[in-house]
Amino acid sequence: MVLQGQAGENAVVGRDAFDEILARLQERGYAVYGTVNEKGTGIFRPLGGAGELSLRCTGGTLPPKYLWYPPSETMFTYDRQSGALRSEIEPVKQAVFGIRPCDVHALLALDEVFLGGDYPDPYYRARREDLPLVVFNCVESGDTCFCSSMGTGPGLDHDYDLLITELDRPGRFLLEVGSGLGGELVRDLRAEVARDEDYQVKHRRLEDAAANARTTLETEDLPRLMSEGHGHPYWREISDKCFGCANCTSVCPTCYCADIFDETDFSLTETRRKRRWSWCFLMEFGAVHGGNFRERRIDRLRQFMQHKLNFSVGQYGRFHCVGCGRCIVWCPANIDIAQTGRTIRGDA
Amino acid sequence: MTDRAEKPRLAVFKFTSCSGCQLPFLNMETEILDLAESIEVAYFAMAGASQPGPYDLAFVEGGISCQEDARRIRKVREESRILVAIGNCAVYGGPQALRNFLPLEELKRAVYPQPELIHCFPTCQGIADYVSVDGFLNGCPVDHGHLQDYIVSVMLGKAPEVSTRSVCLECKMKENVCLIVAEGVACMGVLTGSGCGALCPSFDRGCYGCFGPSADPNLKSFANLCRELGLTEEEIHRKFRYIVNNAEAFREEAERHVPQPVES
Amino acid sequence: MVKSEEDLRRGANPLSLRPVEILDVRRETPDVNTYTLRLVDGSRFRFRPGQFNMVSVIGIGESALSMSSDPEGTEALAEGVFQHTIRVVGNVTRALARLRAGDRFWIRGPYGNGWPLEQASGDLLIIAGGIGLAPLRPAIYRRLAGNPGRLEILYGARTPGDMPFRDEFPVWQEGGARLLLTADKADEGAEWPYRVGLVTALLDEVEVSPARGQVFICGPEGMMKSVVGALSKRGWPPEEIFVSLERRMECGQKTCGRCQIADVYVCQDGPVFSYAAVRDLLGVDL
């Protein structure tokens, strides 16, 4: 068959289709990022060819969040001589090839944070509005993944331009088109017709991935139980180990906190107002004149985990933990948010 | 600031140190031209400036290790409106403060052919042990960005702010794979203030703690981690008795891991 | 969330700044100044009592500062002016203190919900500590302008000399407000006919009854906690007590995350909260 290029279409393709999709994204002016195997893990890099893509989910170090919410950005510049402010918000064209369902859910969570109010954040919007997503469903769970507990994976059925699921023979993929743009990326591509069996394989593989998850967390009633467990002795136990290094929050795909500060050059001609990532683990985070609202490490650690497993539900109606497992992997003290949730709720 | 007389007068002084913390000033090649527009470099021996005080902003490199140092730092203090300690030596005493933990006379005999010519204090200390200090910029050497922020802040009339980030955050932003997690290396990044750009971890070397203890270092947990990774008490002791050995938190942690005395 | 009435176009950059010109700087106390301001573009700056701006001195930084003037006063209506009353504590406030009439700085706002004046239709008890009187002053003027209910103001500061707006106190009293003052300690040698001690000590003299009134409180968090505790003992229901909270803020927009207390954002869900809404949050370490 030949794909018509419409939303809702599906087909079975081989890996060569990835090259075509990538090429078409690049032709349309997108900088395309995907996970590449590097340093023993998957790291989001600008892709040259689709061959570089790693198909195994490794979580990686930094999530692709920095593409739509950079670690540091200039909001405006101020000419100190003329007193003029200049704020140039340029739309950015980027695409992610092989983003995972948990990270898509994290993106949707950030959309609510930055675009959900009456005044959408223009800097975020400039990076978000034109952001094609080619999603890989996860047919295997990583050691620390608990997306199936958080309802954010291993499969996705919304908010993708293209959705790709590896079938049981290597090199065969079920391709589903989720948008007009997704359609354009595959129009006229030669492909096999997707049969019922292919869908059965997809569903079986996703169910297996969920069933084989080695990390789990029951979320029923979790926010209430976390509130009640605010004084649980386990907080003391883990905060005695915690370094307060903020590695966990720095790799979290939903952390959005920031500093806004001014940077001026030596000649004092120009000031740049910047926004950069900040985290509740930093001493400076809650510091005000004459005090600090979270001076103790235990309070900072609790803010992180309570925000993810409790407060975010009150704020946005969804958990800001998408179960990606990165904070667990990269915590040098072996502190585990899922384990904490289980302990507080009494399931451990 | 067009009137030359109104330019703030900058000074850079050296005490007991390796001079490494003065290099960032020299490396500011392009910026220094901008800087010269708005600031007067009044005293900086390495750059050939040696005008007398008073100074508006003085950066001091080096620790205080002898009577002459002590006399001179008091004079510098008197002549300087804002006095800033830069680098491990001026802030904590530096690598040479290692001698603070050993008997001076033995050391002199071991190092110098004519030990009687050496006149120094038994310890080398940061300058704050001798004079009041307005600001501290850690590092071994100090970070060029921190220096620049400091100077610009003073010119703008604001109190400089130094972030409480850990080395780990710089390491993560470089997308390094964590050495503790992946290699079982007892990297001190988790305890150490940022500024170096995670230089050592980026080359697969555990952090040596050059920027000194972070805002709230969990030393006990780090010692436990070291033990889990197979380090002996002596090795843990040495981790804290190394480059930044005389910062209170590191000094005291070293004392908690006393190496077994060797029978002689 | 509260919207500024003028600038509601979806898509306007909420983080962009507007210049204001200083018309007057008035020294209230040794470390507090009141700035009379007007937007440089000449338009009237609209806000509600209890709302705040993010104020910038570019190069130095930004601070959350409440408006301290009557938003519907004659000068506001005729000339579009408004005021901030600012205590000098650190970088931004010190830089502001260096500015003079004719100088400019930048603002964005207004942010936050403000005092629930429409809800406070009966009697009103206002309790302020220190610079906390500044965010309450717009509410005081709105009440004096319209509501027939009783208005009592309890105000405490470190010393009498640390009280801003002192010369307006008689005006408030003439307007019908009952004013109870206290200072932690009286200035040496100065005449001080009022109390010496904490603001909680004034609560016994309050005439407004919990049965038909509301309380608005602003001051240091420790003071607010003890006042709220004392009011609760006197039978004030938590739904009728309103506090204005202070947290570190970078954006005012619910995106920098700094002002979170559990699931509320002080910048937009507040800064004014009913005690009923935040009682559990302030009790524990968060």
Ligand SMILES: Cc1cc2nc3c(=O)[nH]c(=O)nc-3n(C[C@H](O)[C@H](O)[C@H](O)COP(=O)(O)OP(=O)(O)OC[C@H]3O[C@@H](n4cnc5c(N)ncnc54)[C@H](O)[C@@H]3O)c2cc1C
């Ligand atoms: C909603 C709200 C309304 C306020 N209204 C007033 C007012 O009307 N008048 C007044 O004098 N003060 C007010 N404050 C306090 C004022 O924001 C701080 O005093 C001011 O930010 C100090 O800034 P700084 O740069 O001078 O101090 P620094 O200590 O140099 O500030 C460092 C950083 O911490 C922040 N910060 C420091 N103290 C506070 C604080 N107490 N609250 C929030 N952020 C802080 C600053 O914004 C800055 O980002 C208000 C605070 C809030 C949250």
Ligand code: SF4
């Ligand atoms: S990564 Fe681990 S040790 Fe570091 S702050 Fe997070 S929980 Fe604590």
Ligand code: SF4
């Ligand atoms: S809290 Fe941890 S597991 Fe959850 S989304 Fe963030 S990094 Fe992933």
Ligand code: SF4
């Ligand atoms: S409060 Fe902490 S955990 Fe929550 S988004 Fe901010 S940095 Fe992340």
Ligand code: SF4
């Ligand atoms: S390698 Fe060292 S500096 Fe880097 S994250 Fe790990 S502990 Fe921190």
